[in-house]
Amino acid sequence: MRKKIVVLMILLLCIGFSLFAQEGEYTPSDALDMIWLFLGASLVFIMQAGFAMVETGLTRAKNSTNIVMKNLMDFCLGAIVYWAIGWGLMYGKNALGGLIGASDFFKAPMDGGRDAANFYRDWFFQVVFAATSATIVSGAMAERTQFKSYLIYTCFISAIIYPISGHWIWGGGWLSELGFHDFAGSTVVHSVGGWAALMGAIVIGPRIGKYIKSPDGKTSVKAFPGHSIPLAMLGVFLLWFGWYGFNGASTLSGSSPDIARVCVTTTLAASAGTIGALFTSWIWFKKPDASMSMNGALAGLVAITAPCGVVSPGASVVIGLIGGILVVLAVEFIDKVLKIDDPVGASSVHLVCGIFGTLAVGIWGNVEGTAVGLLHGGGFHQLGAQILGVISVGAWAAATSFILFKIIKAITGLRVSPKEEMIGLDITEHKAEAYTGFQIFSNM
């Protein structure tokens, strides 16, 4: 009897809270969501440092100021344009039949109410995702891109390319209505950035000396080792750390019990990805390769980003492991077979594993009502939606970024001169060495 009264009281209380909420009161549950998304977004922000360290560590010392400057500026320019334009295209009210959002540009409510607070919260959480997508490209076009051209590109991806396909999936657009599932952004963030990276690497062409044709017609492929493996490793750890915010806080609610599953699958997939890449490189190249292992960690993280909320720990190990193996194959294929010069393997990590992770939802998905994959009796329904999403977002991101790079190339030029490339972009673009005082062999 007493229990029934208590239960009744709590029910009444919950109704009361929700009534209040409808009327715009800021509830304890809002407060929890606020600090959850705030801290999650801060974690995602530090991924910028992770990208900067990975990319500078895996490229040559003579270009290391240039690459960290690109990482800094793509966030800064991206944040401004994403506030001005991007948010409205991504989360504004549906226009053109759900193809874009079209409201809330330059949004700036000045009241202290619940709606304003939640808008600011959501914007902060979204801008760091947009910046992640943009910064993927800097590594793929490293060591040969004009600084000013990169700044132009980054404005367009953050203002237009990323937000529009983002709208289709997270902004209530047409793909979300078809049941496409991308929990934290294997497609929305990583494959969009990955397509742009691949298109950029294709349009700008390989670095001088990368592919050399010998008189007998054979092409030899040169590797340019990075200048600081410890910094690159630091970057991997920072990215992994930030990824807990990326995947974890993508529950969007601090009250969601799913947070726990997400962090476990993220941890296991990243671990398995590293192991997969380590042993693949060990068996194939006869050495436990450091840069492959680091890319393996990132591959596992990218691959689990879409399915992290709907798969079992065992499946996350399998997904990560496949991601780790895949990234080694992709790096070799893109480098040696396609002869596309992506200095840090960005397209292998973010595009190839982003696609794989998106499809993984349709294979290993295991949560009734959210995403049920092939292996758990879901048939081809979910997998079909995932394939459709991969293709349509891929077509959008590849086409627009290809055209964008072509236009930039035609108007301002995309690439530095051969002489500048040989000297190094730190001196030629920024008039300063990165490591003043150190004896460095700049032709390395």
Add this chain to the structure above:
Amino acid sequence: MRKKIVVLMILLLCIGFSLFAQEGEYTPSDALDMIWLFLGASLVFIMQAGFAMVETGLTRAKNSTNIVMKNLMDFCLGAIVYWAIGWGLMYGKNALGGLIGASDFFKAPMDGGRDAANFYRDWFFQVVFAATSATIVSGAMAERTQFKSYLIYTCFISAIIYPISGHWIWGGGWLSELGFHDFAGSTVVHSVGGWAALMGAIVIGPRIGKYIKSPDGKTSVKAFPGHSIPLAMLGVFLLWFGWYGFNGASTLSGSSPDIARVCVTTTLAASAGTIGALFTSWIWFKKPDASMSMNGALAGLVAITAPCGVVSPGASVVIGLIGGILVVLAVEFIDKVLKIDDPVGASSVHLVCGIFGTLAVGIWGNVEGTAVGLLHGGGFHQLGAQILGVISVGAWAAATSFILFKIIKAITGLRVSPKEEMIGLDITEHKAEAYTGFQIFSNM
């Protein structure tokens, strides 16, 4: 009807909670505040790593152990003296007519009650701010200060100089009563540290070879480039990351909807500051300068620290942009015109932009009942309070730190010998190189 009953129940419940709270029960709201301030403080703590990386990256390799040791020790000594003395001066009961606090020295409650918990929580959140203020100085006096003299200085700023002006503003002292508004510490933290930095740089004088008079009476100014731009950039990202705790958690309440606005204005101002400094350096010096851009990010962050809770996103972009332009002008003015040698630009970032940010509250402030600035119909009332605060805190911090450095100089000496300076402080002060095994040109 049902709704009225529910509302009544919730009202009763709230009253009940507040009654409990008055009687010292630890409420769910306290728990939220606890984890919010704890995590915020942890984020502010990592700013120490950010300062260490920025300062070591922007100075020469031969002094890089010395500078990170200063960063480590100013936190460690600062924490102990801030517990013993500083907290009591800053947050103790008003004495001398509100000029200082004077109670709670060596505070150490051993019960598990609400008051004890909240004291420990607040102390932890405040000590990391005190340490931020102290560590600003190490960069400005880099490459020529005796290690032991720096340790003496740092005890005094954390125990006495910072807490006393802090008391005026955050401890319930006289400036807070006049309506001075400094949300997260543009003045309390940054300009106090910035004044000490400027005074330190003046008292100790420029590095050998920095300003060289030619026979015709003209002075040439030499630049000493930093030894690792990637590490400096890492430091900027870590500082920015930590700043989310610095500004965000300065709401002091995890239930505050203002957290969201703060993080958006912080992000936009930092971004705009970077852009402002980048383009100023690009136009002025014909190069997109890396160290100016990094200082621009910090300038935007310092400038938005006071007004982050009371301005619109648009205003935060303007404030950041001006901060970023201002920092380039200030670095050049202090270096070339005043001929004060501040190796990392600490006074330009923290003092100049700290003052600007404090005044910005009186110009762009836009929240009724908190701070309404000139541009929003507030007249000169708020701006007047801000100017008064800038002047009075400036007079206090500049005078006391100038005297302090003069006394240290007279008693123990402030500066290493010219020979030690040429060799580098790592060898002479710490008997060890920072980069053993690397070929380094130590005269660089």
Add this chain to the structure above:
Amino acid sequence: MRKKIVVLMILLLCIGFSLFAQEGEYTPSDALDMIWLFLGASLVFIMQAGFAMVETGLTRAKNSTNIVMKNLMDFCLGAIVYWAIGWGLMYGKNALGGLIGASDFFKAPMDGGRDAANFYRDWFFQVVFAATSATIVSGAMAERTQFKSYLIYTCFISAIIYPISGHWIWGGGWLSELGFHDFAGSTVVHSVGGWAALMGAIVIGPRIGKYIKSPDGKTSVKAFPGHSIPLAMLGVFLLWFGWYGFNGASTLSGSSPDIARVCVTTTLAASAGTIGALFTSWIWFKKPDASMSMNGALAGLVAITAPCGVVSPGASVVIGLIGGILVVLAVEFIDKVLKIDDPVGASSVHLVCGIFGTLAVGIWGNVEGTAVGLLHGGGFHQLGAQILGVISVGAWAAATSFILFKIIKAITGLRVSPKEEMIGLDITEHKAEAYTGFQIFSNM
């Protein structure tokens, strides 16, 4: 009268919540615990980056890829085996009279209920502790261990050695029943890792050139300075930062007011440890030594890990200070007297200070009902339990890791060849330099 009604209502409400909770509902209190432990675990994760930077910074450039690869792989392998086997041994149902746990291997609940969520949450929080214990060893065996042998070792410590003694203390095993108190793991994590580190260093023997016997029978001890003090310092800051999660979130509840005390004692002990080591090295060696100071910070952190929740701020200063002095003595004793070559001082930091911190609970413990030490009238009761724990866990960890290293040595070999050691493990084990392009003296 009104107050009584309200109090009654709240009581009923609390009863209601707990009834709900018993029936498996996910309560607001669960949600707070979830984000608390999630963010705490993320902070502990970044300690992996801290270890990597400290260890690589304090060793030679020619082995720096190798050491960060070990740090990466011990987490990755450890996470998988800790999910498969370790968790079950540590937190499974008591078996063999409380000596081990034995259930929940490969645990993977797929429902969305409270129990599943809390399991995943707890696993995530525990796996980062297991990885911390494992990674301690990599520094002690640096610069001479075969990569594959290290991988074998790390699987065993994470799957078996760490979980079993962990079960005794945190898993409801026999030591917890005797009143042994180890709040966040001075013994469970640090001394277990420290014992393994010491045994590893003994079994593998010193680096070539470390101890050289002269014809007159005297042994000279050579120091091999680390290759990057700035990176090592960054590591210390990252470890300290992560330690706030390590100690703070070990309350296991986001609603615990003890969080606050923990963060204050952690801050003060780390600061005092640094000061203790700095001045000990300054007095003894006539120089304020950087690597000793950094180890002092870690020593203070390790020492306060067990008692952080039950001591006063003053006691934490004393404990940290002793820890900081102790670590200098221990480094010298192990290096010069015992002639055990531990390149980064891992056993001095984690084993010696881990033991000291565990005993400190029995000396300075000051919280009635939890741990009352000698100095607060608790008699020898608590100290006795602590000593018993130190001895029994020490016997377990030392014996099993000694045997493990001996077996690995016999089967696959533990050490690289002298020639490989001279060339450096980056080239010989991973076929790549860490700092391509830099002029490095590899015999340093």
